[in-house]
Amino acid sequence: MDNFTFQSPTRIIFGKKTELEVGKETKKFSNKILLHYGGSSIKKYGLYDKVIKSLKDENIEIFELGGVKPNPRLDLVYEGIKICRDNNINFILAVGGGSAIDSAKAIACGVNYQGDVWDFYTTDKKAGNVLPIGVVLTIPAAGSEASNGSVITREEGLLKKDYVDDAIRPVFAILNPELTFTLPTEQTLCGISDIFAHGLERYFTNTQNVDFTDRLIEGAFKSLINNAYIVLEKPSDYAARAEIMWIGLVMHNGLFGTGREEDWGSHAIEHELSAIYDIAHGAGLSIVFPAWMKYVYKHDLNRFAQFAVRVFGAERYFNDIERTALEGIKRLENFYKEIGLPTKLKDVNIPDTLLEEMANKSTADGPLGHFVKLETKDVLNILKMTIR
Amino acid sequence: MDNFTFQSPTRIIFGKKTELEVGKETKKFSNKILLHYGGSSIKKYGLYDKVIKSLKDENIEIFELGGVKPNPRLDLVYEGIKICRDNNINFILAVGGGSAIDSAKAIACGVNYQGDVWDFYTTDKKAGNVLPIGVVLTIPAAGSEASNGSVITREEGLLKKDYVDDAIRPVFAILNPELTFTLPTEQTLCGISDIFAHGLERYFTNTQNVDFTDRLIEGAFKSLINNAYIVLEKPSDYAARAEIMWIGLVMHNGLFGTGREEDWGSHAIEHELSAIYDIAHGAGLSIVFPAWMKYVYKHDLNRFAQFAVRVFGAERYFNDIERTALEGIKRLENFYKEIGLPTKLKDVNIPDTLLEEMANKSTADGPLGHFVKLETKDVLNILKMTIR
Numbered sequence: 160m161d162n163f164t165f166q167s168p169t170r171i172i173f174g175k176k177t178e179l180e181v182g183k184e185t186k187k188f189s190n191k192i193l194l195h196y197g198g199s200s201i202k203k204y205g206l207y208d209k210v211i212k213s214l215k216d217e218n219i220e221i222f223e224l225g226g227v228k229p230n231p232r233l234d235l236v237y238e239g240i241k242i243c244r245d246n247n248i249n250f251i252l253a254v255g256g257g258s259a260i261d262s263a264k265a266i267a268c269g270v271n272y273q274g275d276v277w278d279f280y281t282t283d284k285k286a287g288n289v290l291p292i293g294v295v296l297t298i299p300a301a302g303s304e305a306s307n308g309s310v311i312t313r314e315e316g317l318l319k320k321d322y323v324d325d326a327i328r329p330v331f332a333i334l335n336p337e338l339t340f341t342l343p344t345e346q347t348l349c350g351i352s353d354i355f356a357h358g359l360e361r362y363f364t365n366t367q368n369v370d371f372t373d374r375l376i377e378g379a380f381k382s383l384i385n386n387a388y389i390v391l392e393k394p395s396d397y398a399a400r401a402e403i404m405w406i407g408l409v410m411h412n413g414l415f416g417t418g419r420e421e422d423w424g425s426h427a428i429e430h431e432l433s434a435i436y437d438i439a440h441g442a443g444l445s446i447v448f449p450a451w452m453k454y455v456y457k458h459d460l461n462r463f464a465q466f467a468v469r470v471f472g473a474e475r476y477f478n479d480i481e482r483t484a485l486e487g488i489k490r491l492e493n494f495y496k497e498i499g500l501p502t503k504l505k506d507v508n509i510p511d512t513l514l515e516e517m518a519n520k521s522t523a524d525g526p527l528g529h530f531v532k533l534e535t536k537d538v539l540n541i542l543k544m545t546i547r
Numbered sequence: 548m549d550n551f552t553f554q555s556p557t558r559i560i561f562g563k564k565t566e567l568e569v570g571k572e573t574k575k576f577s578n579k580i581l582l583h584y585g586g587s588s589i590k591k592y593g594l595y596d597k598v599i600k601s602l603k604d605e606n607i608e609i610f611e612l613g614g615v616k617p618n619p620r621l622d623l624v625y626e627g628i629k630i631c632r633d634n635n636i637n638f639i640l641a642v643g644g645g646s647a648i649d650s651a652k653a654i655a656c657g658v659n660y661q662g663d664v665w666d667f668y669t670t671d672k673k674a675g676n677v678l679p680i681g682v683v684l685t686i687p688a689a690g691s692e693a694s695n696g697s698v699i700t701r702e703e704g705l706l707k708k709d710y711v712d713d714a715i716r717p718v719f720a721i722l723n724p725e726l727t728f729t730l731p732t733e734q735t736l737c738g739i740s741d742i743f744a745h746g747l748e749r750y751f752t753n754t755q756n757v758d759f760t761d762r763l764i765e766g767a768f769k770s771l772i773n774n775a776y777i778v779l780e781k782p783s784d785y786a787a788r789a790e791i792m793w794i795g796l797v798m799h800n801g802l803f804g805t806g807r808e809e810d811w812g813s814h815a816i817e818h819e820l821s822a823i824y825d826i827a828h829g830a831g832l833s834i835v836f837p838a839w840m841k842y843v844y845k846h847d848l849n850r851f852a853q854f855a856v857r858v859f860g861a862e863r864y865f866n867d868i869e870r871t872a873l874e875g876i877k878r879l880e881n882f883y884k885e886i887g888l889p890t891k892l893k894d895v896n897i898p899d900t901l902l903e904e905m906a907n908k909s910t911a912d913g914p915l916g917h918f919v920k921l922e923t924k925d926v927l928n929i930l931k932m933t934i935r
Contacts, residue, residue, distance in 0.1 A: 162562025174550025
């Protein structure tokens, strides 16, 4: 186990009707806020009205900025920063999924910074004075509601970059699983894929003696798989929605990465796909991960075998560890297919024409990942494995 | 899953040599502190000198109060409160195990309170203005380094009572597994028992649909069991010591209890044993728990069977679930015996003369536990099962 520091101070308010507490929680921090959200879905199902009422009941002054898109854009972040500066706003409430939250985090970093907020996403510079952020979560997926990360896309050059800083962890996160009953199936699926990927990026590590966190991640995988089947059959199953929502937060708040080197190569490769083709992040991940696994598994057959046996209950072939390892990859791929996630580029209508460009772009700042360092040629090979 | 709120903001600094950071971490909160610790062991192995040097390097003024005993006493708490008041101290640094930390928490609650700090342990009153507490942990056991609980013993009447309040979670906890190499075997064992018990109190619940947290607890149990055998064979195995230390914190910071009713009946019964006979809490728990399990298992055979199969890899007898359930209890008891923990009163030389008094005292404020409510007669029956 490696030395580590870990602090995840986000206050979690979890359960039925908890969105009604948003005014009270927000009031602890500010009387004037920027309410930041995406499209029409929060208005369609009444969440917007409930949030506004709860905030107004506490006499909180509300400025609004909607229109956050999946793969949130830098342009809207600039707009949010301007609204906050012009109106002396010192708290941002994100209502939505990872995109709204990541966009809110970027705004929170930019308001008190004289330079361009994009600096934080492209250099080693750290945001000093970050506004506090609150969250009402509607999509279990990104884990941004309690994480220290934010991913933003700049349309010019189609750059998708991330910023990691404990200062951007939300101060509170409200999670009502009932709000996820009405998610389109595709969003439910992409969320499951994203959550799974946050475990995989941590699970495949070169750090030895991480038995406890291995087992935590394995438990999360197993529960996620079981509950995925339930919600796809019955979208308004509260218990299963609750499990997935809670797994989504815990999988990415950092606990499962304590004391170990993490990988994040597959995320970096996926970011190229979603930056260029604007596909859902989760859809890109279920395409990239099986290919990545097939490309790197020989680096640590034991770890892949452990994954196969403990997560998918595969037979442990004591005289053929490679077969055991491959069985785990096959079962993960089958799980993705069975629940309806894409596993090949053709499943999301992406042509194979820009693979080289993506491989070059993704490795422009050096090799990707840590479990196995991926050079440009490796990324290209992995991308080629996603064709068919 | 039940609605819940959860916040565990303690900053964890984990790994080799991390005790050298105590001055820097403390300095963020105060220039004048009460250093609170137990007996001679921290001086014997050089930790005391390192802590003092690290604090002095940051020009922190240090007042000292040593002498915390296992099952920490209220009298010393009063003394600590007086020192803090007399010297305007606004930060307490506990160096030691759960006893030093629990005692520090009590002092932290009492300094700004006009009444008797014992009120918090015996009434519904909540401490308002609690001093921040920092920790350098030397014994993985109580989990107090990041928990919201404190247990104090009043010698008059031999009362052992707890206080639970998020305000008493330490602001930082420094965990260096190397510091645990020199623990006497008995303390290592009692720590393992205490950590295990914190999982058991949460695992046996009536709340349905808690699959994710079930699996997290099961993973912690399995890793704890595996690493227990390693440290007993090789006390200075860093990897195994690190796993146990990290499990000890996570097992009791509240994550594993999210969304579920917890039990805590066995802890309450054990408190009677250690209040009267001053045995180690962990030794009492490995005596009480098997008896409790045998007394209540019929209340939920499935849950006990799940424990047997998932934690101990017991065979699942599909046509005889009771046999499966009992197998888990037997294996836990065997695990305790095998590593050298007591499982009967006679193992710690406690006579069976005061069982009735303990049963009466423990239920003076009403029945114990939640999984099964234990009346006085139930507690007495359980205590009788610990005789031989």
